[in-house]
Amino acid sequence: MNALLTVNNLSVEYHSRGAIVPAVKNLTFSIAKGHTLGLVGKSGCGKSTAGLAIMGLLPENESRVKEGSLFFQGRNLLNQDPEAWRLTRGREIAMIFQDPFSSLNPVFRIEDQIKEALDPKSGSGHSARAKELLDHVQLKDSQRILNSYPHQLSGGQRQRVMIAMAIAQNPALLIADEPTTALDVTVQADIMALLRNLQREYHMSVLFITHNLGLVKGFADDLAVMFKGSIVEQGPTSQILKNPQHPYTQGLLNCIPKLAPSTGPIPLLADEYMEA
Ligand SMILES: Nc1ncnc2c1ncn2[C@@H]1O[C@H](COP(=O)(O)OP(=O)(O)O)[C@@H](O)[C@H]1O
Ligand SMILES: [Mg+2]
Structure with a gap:
């Protein structure tokens, strides 16, 4: 397999009021170029901690990578200095979160925040590129949205803006941490379809973090x-769904509502179903 990211024996712990919380224990997995890995498990099992470690965003004074390596494009990210991490984030690895509201700055217009996410080296043309990105994440009325503040947008629109910022520099890996959990079910389906299409178009690898096995099926x-x-x-997803070995996986499978769509591709919703 042509791996883009190989996480090897990663263990992370938090230090909280004198206690040590072993949040991630001996994690080992790989993601091939252009592939999606679903990291699934219930709340508190360590999914976000794993994502934050790969993004170099673990809280500095409260956590420690105890052991392991994170090989990305052939180098161990854990050996990077802060400046190298700063360059990795956005350009090579981007992340979107559950709550797009808290990731956006309430006092700046969307246009300024998208420009901030674009590569400063590319210089002029940022306004045009910002609009292009919003069109790309299928936000209608992109000019109005560029002029808006985050509170003037719906949750689904905010998540589309976050996705636009995440893909702005064409990263090789997108980490999506419960990106639809805070959204209504219909909007959830739209965002999943969008991510899928963008992944194909940009040939991205995706680490999709969720507590909902039905969503990543x-x-x-x-x-x-x-x-x-x-x-x-x-x-492989099909193998695990067909023949889950671990009782916990079997339990997760039983939680998927029987009416959920089966493993076929998620259809692109027609424009009239997209929120305004
Ligand atoms: N900043 C922190 N300080 C102390 N413990 C934390 C911190 N962040 C997360 N944890 C603990 O680490 C474990 C894993 O959390 P997390 O990675 O957020 O799980 P998930 O994303 O699967 O819900 C949990 O027990 C959580 O309480
Ligand atoms: Mg989490």
Whole structure:
């Protein structure tokens, strides 16, 4: 496999009021170029901690990478200095989060925040590029949105803006941490379809973090199921869904509503179904 990212034996702990919390334990997985890995497990099992470690965004004074390596494009990210991390984020690896509101700055217009996410070296033409990006994430009325402040947008629109900022520099890896959990179900489906299309178009690899196995069924090539900080099962999605080995995975599968769409591709919703 032509791996873009190889996480090897990664262990992360938090230090909280004298106590040590082993949040991630001996995590090992790879993501191939252009592939999607679904990192699945219930709340508190360590999914976000893993994502933040790969992004170099673990809280500095409260956490420690105890062991392991993160090989990305052939180099170990854990050996990078802060300046190299700053260059990696956005250009090579981007991340979107559950709550797009808290990731946007309330006092700046969307246009300024998107320009901020663009490569400063590319200089002029940022306004045109910002509009192009919003068109790309299928936001109607992009000019009005560029002039808006975050509170003037719906949750789905804000998440589209965050996705636009994440893809602005064409990263090789997108980490999506519960990107639809705070959204209504219909908007959720639109965002999933959008991510899928962008992934194909940009040939991105995606680490899709979710507690909802049903959501990644038709999206992830491979799954890694986490339980209490460790991966208990991983492999091709179809294989795990057909024949889950671990009781915890079987439990997760039983949680998928029977009416959920099956493993086929997520259809692109017609324009009239998109929120205004
Ligand atoms: N900043 C922190 N300080 C102390 N413990 C933390 C911190 N962040 C997360 N944790 C703990 O680490 C574990 C894993 O959390 P997290 O990675 O957020 O899980 P998930 O994303 O799967 O819900 C949990 O027990 C959580 O309480
Ligand atoms: Mg989380």
